[in-house]
Structures are given as structure tokens and as C-alpha cells.
Amino acid sequence: MESLIDSITAFLSGLFGLAQGGFDGVNQVMGLLIAVIAALLMPAWNRLWATALGAAFVHILIGVVRPVLDGAPLVLPPLLTLSFWMTVLALFLGYAIVIAVFFLIKSLVTGGGHGRKAHAH
Structure with a gap:
């Protein structure tokens, strides 16, 4: 039983380290711009994973195209x-965190983001 707990702990620790590395990659000007645009375009919380x-x-694509433009x-x-x-x-984990924060702010400011649609009666 302890080996299972140790394995789970090691997995979660590795996943946390990976998310932290991705967050560091996103926490730059280009990454933050991508995250803001993605959060503005995201229609509801259930699209977070696809948006991230x-x-x-897009981050990888910009990294490939930018040197070509130079x-x-x-x-x-x-x-x-x-x-x-x-x-x-x-990067996916980092973007998921940052986009979620930006989308939460967007939802609080606009009062939306819960995915419900208004019906005209």
C-alpha cells in the first residue's frame, strides 16, 4: 500500500513540476497575450481544455514561424x-491555469461565462 502511495505522490509531484515549468513558459509577454486572446474567445468553462x-x-507555431520572419x-x-x-x-498545463484565471476575471467583469443562454419569451 505504501508503494502505491509513493507512486501516486511521485506522479503528482512530477505533474506539478511540469505545470510549474509550463506556467513559467506562459508567463512571458507572448504567452500572456496568447492567454488573454484565448480567454476572450473562450465561450464557457467547458471549453477550457480545448482552448488551452x-x-x-499556437505558442509552438509562433516559435517555429518567428525565426523564419527574421x-x-x-x-x-x-x-x-x-x-x-x-x-x-x-505549455498545455500552464495555459490551462492562466486562461482559467483570465476567464474567471472575464466572467466576473461581464457577468457571463456560465454557459447559459438567454431565452426570449
């Missing part, structure tokens, strides 16, 4: 490596 995944891929050759990310997908997962 989209934001992570004159460098196009270099694709190493899609078949574990480190690339761990980076995507870390």
Missing part, C-alpha cells in the same frame, strides 16, 4: 521526441 490545447499549439530557414520542431511532447504538455 489550442493556445499551446530570415532564418524553416526548422520544424522535433515532433517524434518525448521532450517536444513534454514541452507541449507543460
Whole structure:
């Protein structure tokens, strides 16, 4: 039983470290702009995971395209490596946290975000 608890604790600790690394990656100007735009476009709380995944891929896409705009050759990310997908997962977790905070602020300010639609009677 203790080995199961130790395994769960190690898994959660690794997941927390990954989320913290992703949060550090998002907590820059580009990441915060992506998160604000994603939160403004997100229609309801149940779209948080899809929005965070989209934001992570936009982050990766900008990282690929920005050097090309500066004159460098196009270099694709190493899609078949574990480190690339761990980076995507870390960014996903980081964006999920930041977008949730921004969407909460948006919901409090606008009074919406609960997903209910008004019906005309």
C-alpha cells in the first residue's frame, strides 16, 4: 500500500513540476497575450481544455514561424521526441491555469461565462 502511495505522490509531484515549468513558459509577454486572446474567445468553462490545447499549439507555431520572419530557414520542431511532447504538455498545463484565471476575471467583469443562454419569451 505504501508503494502505491509513493507512486501516486511521485506522479503528482512530477505533474506539478511540469505545470510549474509550463506556467513559467506562459508567463512571458507572448504567452500572456496568447492567454488573454484565448480567454476572450473562450465561450464557457467547458471549453477550457480545448482552448488551452489550442493556445499551446499556437505558442509552438509562433516559435517555429518567428525565426523564419527574421530570415532564418524553416526548422520544424522535433515532433517524434518525448521532450517536444513534454514541452507541449507543460505549455498545455500552464495555459490551462492562466486562461482559467483570465476567464474567471472575464466572467466576473461581464457577468457571463456560465454557459447559459438567454431565452426570449
